[in-house]
Amino acid sequence: MTVIVELFGVARQCAGVAKTEAQGARLGDVLVDLAGRFPRLAAECIDGSRLRHGYLANLNGARFIRDPATVVAPGDSLLILATDAGG
Amino acid sequence: MSTPGYHGCYLRVDVTSGESQRIAIDESALRNYLGGSGLGVYLLLREGAATADPLSPEAPLAFVYSPLVGSPLTTSAKFAVVGRSPLTHRINDSLSSSHFAIAGKRTGCDALLVVGRAKEPSILIVDDGQARLEPAGALWGLDCPAAELQLRARLGADYQVAVIGPAGERQVRFATISHDGRHAGRGGSGAVLGAKNIKAIAVRGTQRTAWHSPAELVALAKQLSEKSFGPATAKYRELGTATNLLVFNRLGALPTRNFQQGTFAGAEALSPEQMVLGREKTRASCAACTIGCEHIYGLRTTGEKSAGVRMEYESLFALGPLCNVGDADTVLAAARRCDELGLDTISTGGTIAFAMECVERGLLDEPWLQFGDGPSLLRAIEAIGRREGLGNLAAEGSRRMALVIGKDAIAFAPQVKGLEIPGYEPRALQTMALGFAVGSRGADHNRSGAYEVDFSESTDRRRPGLEAAHAAVETEDRAALMDSLILCKFLRGVFVDFFAEASEMLNLVTGWNTTPAELRQTARRIVTAKKHFNVLAGWKPGEDTLPARFFNNPLPGDPAATMTPAGLQALIEAYNTARGWTSDGYPSVEQLSGLGEVVP
Numbered sequence: 222m223t224v225i226v227e228l229f230g231v232a233r234q235c236a237g238v239a240k241t242e243a244q245g246a247r248l249g250d251v252l253v254d255l256a257g258r259f260p261r262l263a264a265e266c267i268d269g270s271r272l273r274h275g276y277l278a279n280l281n282g283a284r285f286i287r288d289p290a291t292v293v294a295p296g297d298s299l300l301i302l303a304t305d306a307g308g
Numbered sequence: 309m310s311t312p313g314y315h316g317c318y319l320r321v322d323v324t325s326g327e328s329q330r331i332a333i334d335e336s337a338l339r340n341y342l343g344g345s346g347l348g349v350y351l352l353l354r355e356g357a358a359t360a361d362p363l364s365p366e367a368p369l370a371f372v373y374s375p376l377v378g379s380p381l382t383t384s385a386k387f388a389v390v391g392r393s394p395l396t397h398r399i400n401d402s403l404s405s406s407h408f409a410i411a412g413k414r415t416g417c418d419a420l421l422v423v424g425r426a427k428e429p430s431i432l433i434v435d436d437g438q439a440r441l442e443p444a445g446a447l448w449g450l451d452c453p454a455a456e457l458q459l460r461a462r463l464g465a466d467y468q469v470a471v472i473g474p475a476g477e478r479q480v481r482f483a484t485i486s487h488d489g490r491h492a493g494r495g496g497s498g499a500v501l502g503a504k505n506i507k508a509i510a511v512r513g514t515q516r517t518a519w520h521s522p523a524e525l526v527a528l529a530k531q532l533s534e535k536s537f538g539p540a541t542a543k544y545r546e547l548g549t550a551t552n553l554l555v556f557n558r559l560g561a562l563p564t565r566n567f568q569q570g571t572f573a574g575a576e577a578l579s580p581e582q583m584v585l586g587r588e589k590t591r592a593s594c595a596a597c598t599i600g601c602e603h604i605y606g607l608r609t610t611g612e613k614s615a616g617v618r619m620e621y622e623s624l625f626a627l628g629p630l631c632n633v634g635d636a637d638t639v640l641a642a643a644r645r646c647d648e649l650g651l652d653t654i655s656t657g658g659t660i661a662f663a664m665e666c667v668e669r670g671l672l673d674e675p676w677l678q679f680g681d682g683p684s685l686l687r688a689i690e691a692i693g694r695r696e697g698l699g700n701l702a703a704e705g706s707r708r709m710a711l712v713i714g715k716d717a718i719a720f721a722p723q724v725k726g727l728e729i730p731g732y733e734p735r736a737l738q739t740m741a742l743g744f745a746v747g748s749r750g751a752d753h754n755r756s757g758a759y760e761v762d763f764s765e766s767t768d769r770r771r772p773g774l775e776a777a778h779a780a781v782e783t784e785d786r787a788a789l790m791d792s793l794i795l796c797k798f799l800r801g802v803f804v805d806f807f808a809e810a811s812e813m814l815n816l817v818t819g820w821n822t823t824p825a826e827l828r829q830t831a832r833r834i835v836t837a838k839k840h841f842n843v844l845a846g847w848k849p850g851e852d853t854l855p856a857r858f859f860n861n862p863l864p865g866d867p868a869a870t871m872t873p874a875g876l877q878a879l880i881e882a883y884n885t886a887r888g889w890t891s892d893g894y895p896s897v898e899q900l901s902g903l904g905e906v907v908p
C-alpha cells in the first residue's frame with residue numbers, strides 16, 4: 222500500500238527530499254519503511270515505529286496523528302513536521 | 309537583606325523632573341508575581357496606570373527583569389516592557405532579550421519604571437542605580453541600529469542600550485523598543501517612550517544578586533543546556549521560526565492577502581529552505597542562550613555583509629503573503645526597514661495589507677498601494693515610520709484606520725482589541741482563534757500558545773470541542789509563568805513537567821519552597837491581574853471577539869474552515885468558566901482579593 226509522504230523543516234533537511242512515497246497500512250509501518258531508506262531522518266525523527274518527541278504527523282492536511290496503529294489508506298498524504306508551531 | 313535572585317526594589321524615574329526613587333517591593337509581592345510580565349502588571353496596578361492615557365506623561369512604562377536573569381539557566385537573559393498600549397489601550401507586555409536584561413538587573417533593581425515627559429529629547433542613563441538624563445542631541449532622528457551604535461560609542465561599551473527609532477519618536481502606535489537588533493515589539497511600547505521624549509535608555513551596573521543554592525543551580529543549568537540541544541528545539545536551531553511558512557501553507561493556515569486566503573502560491577520561494585540558496589546566512593543567539601534560533605539572511609540586492617536581516621516567521625508572513633508579496637529580497641528589505649525604523653512587523657504588515665484591501669475595494673484612493681507590489685510595500689513602511697501621507701493614518705493601526713475610513717472597513721481590519729493578528733489563520737486554527745479573542749493584549753500568539761492544541765491529535769483544529777478551551781487555558785498559564793520567570797518559550801518543548809521543573813529552578817535561585825501547584829496559582833493570578841487591569845482600563849466582554857470577516861465565511865478551498873459567532877462564543881464562555889471568571893469574563897471578588905494589595 223503506497224502513501225505519499227511530505228516532509229517539512231528538519232525532517233525535510235534530514236531526508237534530503239520534500240516528498241517521497243512509502244509503504245504501509247498504518248502510520249508505524251510507514252515510519253519503519255522511511256527509516257530504512259533515510260538513515261538521517263531515522264536518527265533525528267523516528268524511533269522504531271514512532272515519531273520521536275518533537276515531531277508529529279498529519280493525515281491529508283486535516284488530522285494530526287501520532288499513534289503508530291493509525292490506519293492510512295492508499296494515496297493518503299502523510300505530512301511529517303515539527304510539533305512546535307511557535308513563531 | 310533581600311531574597312536571593314532579587315534586589316527587592318524598583319527604580320522609579322520621573323523624567324519630567326529627573327528625580328528618581330528606589331521603592332521597596334516586599335517579598336510576598338515578588339513571590340506572587342515573580343518578575344517580567346507578572347511583576348510588570350503588579351507594578352502598573354500599584355501605580356494606578358490602567359486609566360492613564362498611554363501617551364501622557366502620567367503613564368508609566370516598566371522595564372522588568374526577573375529572578376532568573378543573570379543565572380546560568382539557558383535563555384534566561386530576558387526582560388519585559390510593560391505599560392498600557394497606545395494601540396489597544398489595554399495591558400501590554402512585550403518581551404525582549406539579551407545583555408540589556410543582565411546589565412539592567414545589575415543596576416541594583418528588579419525593574420526600572422519611567423514616568424513623566426522630558427523637556428527635550430533625552431537619554432535616560434542608569435549607572436549602578438543612579439539615574440540621570442542627558443540630551444539626545446544628534447541621536448534623535450536616527451534609525452535604531454545607528455542610535456545604538458552611536459550611543460554606545462558615546463557612553464562606552466560597558467553600557468547596554470535600548471532605543472527607539474523614528475517611528476517611536478513620532479509615536480507610531482506600534483513602534484518598538486530595540487536592543488541589539490531585538491525588539492520589544494508588540495503593542496507600541498516605543499511610542500510610549502517616544503511620548504516621554506526618551507530616545508534611549510542606557511544601563512550598566514555591578515550589583516549582582518545571590519543565588520540560594522549555587523552548586524545545585526549550576527548543575528541544573530548544565531542539564532537544561534544539554535536538553536536544549538535535543539530534538540525539541542531542532543526546528544529553531546536548524547531553520548528558525550520561518551520554517552512554519554511551508555507547514556502553515558500546506559495546512560491552509562497561512563494568512564494571505566489580508567486574511568482572504570489560507571494559502572500563498574509563492575510560499576516555496578519565500579521559505580527559509582529556499583531563501584538560504586544563493587545568499588549568505590548566519591546564526592546568532594541572545595546572551596546566555598544555547599539554542600540560537602536567530603537566522604540572519606543577506607540581501608542579494610545589496611551584497612553588503614552588514615545587510616543581514618533576522619527573519620522570523622511573523623515578519624515573513626506579515627510582509628510577504630499577507631501583502632501578497634513573494635519576492636524574498638523585498639520581504640527581507642521590508643523586515644530590515646521595519647527594524648531600522650522601530651516598527652512591529654506584524655502590525656506594520658497587517659495595517660498595510662488592510663490598506664491594500666481598502667484600495668482594492670475602492671474605499672481608499674491610493675492607487676499606488678497594491679497587493680503583490682513590493683515597491684509599494686517598501687514605500688508604505690517608510691511612510692508609516694515617518695508618518696507621511698497615508699502613513700500618518702496607517703501609523704494609528706488598522707482599527708483606528710478602519711474607523712476613519714468607515715463603510716464596512718472594520719469588518720476586515722485584521723485586529724483584535726486593536727492589535728493586528730499574527731500569522732495563524734483563525735478559521736484553520738480555531739483554538740488559536742479563541743486565544744486571539746480572549747488575549748489580554750489583543751490578538752497574540754505569545755501570551756497564548758493555543759495553536760499547540762490545534763497542532764495535536766486531541767483536537768479537530770477546524771471544529772474544536774469545548775475541552776479545547778481548557779487546553780488553551782493551560783497554554784496561557786504556562787506562558788504567563790515563562791514570561792515572568794523569564795525563560796524563552798522556544799525552550800518549552802524540553803520540559804516534561806514544566807511547573808515542577810520551574811519550581812525547582814526558582815527554589816534553587818531564591819531559597820523559597822514553591823510547589824508546582826503554587827506556581828500554577830501564580831500563573832493564574834498573573835493572568836487574572838492582567839484581566840483586572842483591562843477591566844479598570846475599560847474592557848467589556850464584547851471586545852473578546854474576532855473581526856466579522858472570519859464568521860460564516862469559509863476559507864477558499866477549505867469549506868471545513870468555517871467559524872460561527874455562536875461557536876466562538878461557546879468557546880469563550882468555556883474559557884472564562886475554566887478560569888473561574890464569570891461566563892462573560894469578569895474575575896470573582898475572591899480572585900481579585902488574591903491579587904494582593906494592588907486591589908484596594
Ligand code: SF4
Nearest residue numbers: 593594597599601796
Ligand atoms: S531561542 Fe532564540 S529567542 Fe529564545 S533566547 Fe535563544 S536566541 Fe533568544
